[in-house]
Every structure is written in structure tokens, then in C-alpha cells.
Amino acid sequence: MATNCIFCRILAGDLPGSLVYRDEQCAAFLDIHPINPGHLLVVPLQHASGLADLPPDVGGHLFRVGQRLSLALRQTIPEAEGINLLLSDGAAAGQEVFHVHLHVIPRHRGDGSGF
Ligand code: 5GP
Ligand code: ZN
Secondary structure, eight states, rough: OOTTTTHHHHHHHOOOOEEEESSSSSEEEESSOOOOOOOEEEEEESSSGGGGGSHHHHHHHHHHHHHHHHHHHHHHHHOOOOOEEEOOGGGGOOEEEESOOOEEEEEOOOOOOOO
């Protein structure tokens, strides 16, 4: 755990977070500033600041979990006509929290949420 990392602190229970999923390698919680309702972040339990630090099998696992959560969101949120899976690696790519996270973002036509 990186004590100065917001997501490590959420995973450790030191900071509040709306956890919706957890297994032995990753967890998912609601984004505090959702682009649309149901916007989730899938994060590895072990701190990795970027893709270069992330074991490839964990990266694959994050994507598998993101895929499953996408399907669950499509089934439970009527407005979720589509999903964006997004991972920003590096400040130049828009990464603001330096603990790897896969965004799972419900989308619907006309929601005006561009990237
Ligand atoms: P990035 O720009 O790094 O890909 O995305 C970081 C995301 O983390 C943003 O969507 C932001 O809303 C979210 N975020 C930042 N701080 C917190 C927090 O304390 N709790 C939660 N749940 N999400 C956060
Ligand atoms: Zn961390």
C-alpha cells in the first residue's frame, strides 16, 4: 500500500468509497465525480502507479472484471445504452490518480460526455 495514494487508502478502508466488487486481485468502486450514474473504477489491490508497474496478468484481470461489470451495468441501468472502458496512463494521457484504474462508464445517446 502507498500511504499517500487515495485509491490505496480507499482499498484499506481509511477513506470512504462505495465498493461494488472485490476479489483477490482487484476491486471496483464508484467514481466520486461520475460522468454518468454507475461510473466505476476497477483498480488493482496492489499499488501500481502506471501500466509499466502493473503485472500483465493483473492487467488482463482488470479488463475481464471491467467486461463483466459492463454487462452488469447494461442489465441494471436502463439508460446505459453503451459503455466506455478507458484507462489513462501518464499525465499526458489525462491520468490524475497515479494508481492504475480502468474506468467503466455507462453511456447513452445525447449524454454530451466526450473525452
Ligand atoms: P484519471 O483522470 O486519473 O483517469 O481518473 C481519476 C478518477 O478518479 C476521476 O474520474 C475522479 O473523479 C476519480 N477520483 C478522484 N478522487 C477520488 C476519490 O477520492 N474517490 C473516488 N471514488 N474517486 C476519485
Ligand atoms: Zn495506490
